[in-house]
Amino acid sequence: MSTKEFLTVSNLNKWYDGLHALQNVSLKIGKGEVVALVGDNGSGKSSLVKIIAGAQHSDDGEIFINGKMVSVTSPKDASSFGIAALHQNLGLVGSLNVFENIFLGREETRSIGPIKILDKKKMRKRAIELLEELSIDVPRLDVPVLSMSGGQRQCVAISRLLLDQVNLILMDEPMAALGVAEGKKVLDMIERLKEKGVSVLIISHNLEHVFSIADRISVLKNGRMVGTVSPKQVNRSDVVRMITTGESVDSDGATQ
Amino acid sequence: MSNSNKKVKTGAAGRADGSFSVDGLGITAVLLAIIVIFSFVNPRFLSTANFLNILSQAAPFIIMAVGMTFVITAAGIDLSVGSILALSTVIGFEFMSSGGSPVVGVMIIIIVAIALGLLNGVLVAYLAIPPFIATLATMVSLRGLALLHSAGTMHFGLPESVAFIGQGEILGIPMSVLVALFSALFGYFLLNFTQFGIYCRALGGNKEALRLTGVSVKLVEVLVYGFMGLMVGLGGLVMIARIDSTQATIGTASEIHVIAAVIIGGTSLFGGKGSIYGSVAGAVLLSMVANALVIGGADFFWQLVITGIIVLFAVLIGNLREGRISTVKVPSFLKVKF
Numbered sequence A: 001m002s003t004k005e006f007l008t009v010s011n012l013n014k015w016y017d018g019l020h021a022l023q024n025v026s027l028k029i030g031k032g033e034v035v036a037l038v039g040d041n042g043s044g045k046s047s048l049v050k051i052i053a054g055a056q057h058s059d060d061g062e063i064f065i066n067g068k069m070v071s072v073t074s075p076k077d078a079s080s081f082g083i084a085a086l087h088q089n090l091g092l093v094g095s096l097n098v099f100e101n102i103f104l105g106r107e108e109t110r111s112i113g114p115i116k117i118l119d120k121k122k123m124r125k126r127a128i129e130l131l132e133e134l135s136i137d138v139p140r141l142d143v144p145v146l147s148m149s150g151g152q153r154q155c156v157a158i159s160r161l162l163l164d165q166v167n168l169i170l171m172d173e174p175m176a177a178l179g180v181a182e183g184k185k186v187l188d189m190i191e192r193l194k195e196k197g198v199s200v201l202i203i204s205h206n207l208e209h210v211f212s213i214a215d216r217i218s219v220l221k222n223g224r225m226v227g228t229v230s231p232k233q234v235n236r237s238d239v240v241r242m243i244t245t246g247e248s249v250d251s252d253g254a255t256q
Numbered sequence B: 001m002s003n004s005n006k007k008v009k010t011g012a013a014g015r016a017d018g019s020f021s022v023d024g025l026g027i028t029a030v031l032l033a034i035i036v037i038f039s040f041v042n043p044r045f046l047s048t049a050n051f052l053n054i055l056s057q058a059a060p061f062i063i064m065a066v067g068m069t070f071v072i073t074a075a076g077i078d079l080s081v082g083s084i085l086a087l088s089t090v091i092g093f094e095f096m097s098s099g100g101s102p103v104v105g106v107m108i109i110i111i112v113a114i115a116l117g118l119l120n121g122v123l124v125a126y127l128a129i130p131p132f133i134a135t136l137a138t139m140v141s142l143r144g145l146a147l148l149h150s151a152g153t154m155h156f157g158l159p160e161s162v163a164f165i166g167q168g169e170i171l172g173i174p175m176s177v178l179v180a181l182f183s184a185l186f187g188y189f190l191l192n193f194t195q196f197g198i199y200c201r202a203l204g205g206n207k208e209a210l211r212l213t214g215v216s217v218k219l220v221e222v223l224v225y226g227f228m229g230l231m232v233g234l235g236g237l238v239m240i241a242r243i244d245s246t247q248a249t250i251g252t253a254s255e256i257h258v259i260a261a262v263i264i265g266g267t268s269l270f271g272g273k274g275s276i277y278g279s280v281a282g283a284v285l286l287s288m289v290a291n292a293l294v295i296g297g298a299d300f301f302w303q304l305v306i307t308g309i310i311v312l313f314a315v316l317i318g319n320l321r322e323g324r325i326s327t328v329k330v331p332s333f334l335k336v337k338f
Helices: A045-053 A075-080 A098-103 A120-133 A150-161 A180-195 A207-213 A236-245 B022-041 B048-073 B081-097 B102-125 B131-150 B160-167 B175-193 B195-205 B207-212 B217-243 B254-264 B276-295 B300-321
Strands: A005-016 A019-030 A034-038 A060-065 A068-070 A083-086 A109-112 A115-118 A168-172 A199-203 A216-221 A224-229
Touching: A005 A045, A019 A045, A019 A199, A034 A045, A034 A207, A045 A075, A045 A083, A045 A168, A045 A199, A075 A083, A083 A150, A098 A120, A098 A150, A115 B175, A115 B195, A150 A180, A180 A199, A180 A207, A207 A236, A216 A236, A224 A236, B022 B276, B048 B081, B048 B175, B048 B195, B048 B217, B048 B254, B048 B276, B081 B102, B081 B131, B081 B217, B081 B254, B102 B131, B102 B160, B102 B217, B160 B175, B160 B217, B175 B195, B175 B217, B175 B276, B195 B207, B195 B217, B207 B217, B254 B276, B254 B300, B276 B300
Parallel strands: A019 A224, A034 A199, A034 A216, A083 A168, A168 A199
Antiparallel strands: A005 A019, A005 A060, A060 A068, A109 A115, A216 A224
C-alpha cells in the first residue's frame, strides 16, 4: 500500500434491501489531489461519499488513511481523520454573519461564571486571515450571509471546514445551483485548496467543471467503478461513453 | 482571479449584530412620532413625572419582553408567561405575607418561575411538542394551579424591602425602571456577545446547521425557556411590588402584551434574529398608548382593541420589509395613468 495516498478505499460493498448499491468499489485520493466522481443518478456516487464521510456504513470493504486501515463509523470519526463534508444546504445560518457562521459551534470564548463571552476580536481576526488566505472576496464580515450571493455562501461554507485541520473535503454538487460566475468562484476556491495540500472529492454532473478542476475522474455506473481516467488523456465524449455504456477507456481514449 | 490583495471589509464597528440597524431606527421614529402627537393632543402627556410613570408601568413588560425576545429569536413562542407569573407570585407572596423571609420569598418566586420555564423547554425540546401547543397547555394548567392555590384571595402586605423593588426610587428614578434597564442591558449583552446568544439565533435561523456542529440543540432550547422563566419571575416581582398585591388572576393576557412588544420591536416571528432594543421600545410604546388613552379618558377596553391593531400593523410591516408578501396588487381599473 503506497503511503502517499491520503485515502484509499478498497472493495467497498453496500446493499440497500437487496439492491447492491456499491459493488467492490475501490478509489484512491492523493494528498492535494482533486478527484471527481461522475455517473448517472443511482450510480452510487452519493453512497460512496456518505460512507467516506461516516454518515453511512459499508457492508464490506476497507478504508485506509495514510496507509493505515481505519474504521469510519460516524461523521465524528471522519473529522478526527481530517475528513470534512460540505453539506448540500451548506450548514449555514442565514441570519448570522460571516464570522459567526465560520465559528458556529467552535466559538472563541472567555468564561465569566456560567456565561461564555465571545471573543469577537479574535474570531474576526482569524476569519479575516482564513478568508484572505483563500482569497475569498466577501463584501463585509458582519452582514448576514443571507444577503450574500450563492457563490460567496459556498465559499464561506468551505472556509468553515478549514477552521480545523482538514485533509480531505467531500463536496456533493457544490456548483449545482450556481450561475456561471458564481460557479467559477467555487472552482477557484477548489484550486486554492489544492495549493494548500487539501484533497477534494467532488461529485458533479457538469463535465466542463470536472475537466477544468479534476486531476483524475472516476466513473461509477450501477454501483460498479467503471474506471479512473486523467482529464489530460481523455476527452469529454470518452467520459460520457464511460458513464452511459459502463465500458472503460484506455489512456488513448479507445474503448476497452 | 488576482484578488489576493483585496482586504476583507469589516464594516463599521457597533453594527456587527444588526441590533442598531434600520429596525431599531424605525421603532425609535415611531416612538418619537407618538410622543409628539400625544403631546399636541394632551399637554399633560409631556411631563417627566408622566414619562417615569409610563416607564414604571412598562417595567414588568420590558423585563418579560427581554426573555420573549430570546424565545421568538429561537423560533419559539411562550404563551404561558402570564400563568407562570401568577403561580410563582402567589406562592412567593403567601410565604412572605405570612412572615417568611423576604430574601427566601424572592428566591421562591424566581426559582418557581425558572423551573416552570424549564418545564416548557423540556416539553418543547425533548418531547417535541410544538411551542405553541406546549405553552398553551401550560398556560391553562398553571393558571388552574394558581387558582387552586388561592382562588378569590387577594394577597397583600409585602415586606418593605420587597415593596421597594416596585415603589422605591434611587436618585429620582423608580427602582422598577432601573431593574428593567438592567434586564435590558443584560439581555442585549447575552443575545449579542455570548455563545448562548449565538446559539439562540442559530436555533431560530437554521436548527439543522446548529445540530450538525455538534451543539446540543435540545439543551439550548431548554435554556431559552428557562431564561424566559427567569425574566417572568423578575418581571412578576416588579409587578407585585409596584401594586403591593397579587392574586391568582394576575398577569392574565400579559402574554399578548409581551409578544406584541417583541413583534413591534422588529424581532422576526420566523426566528433567527432579534432586537432587545426593539422589544424594549415596543413595550414602552404599548404603555405609552395605554397611558394616552387613560389620560384622554378612553375606556380601558379600547386599549385591547388598539394593542391588537398595532400588532397586526407591526407584523404587516415586517412581512413587507422581508419580502414575504409581494407588494399589494391594485386592480387595473384603479390604476391612474399619468
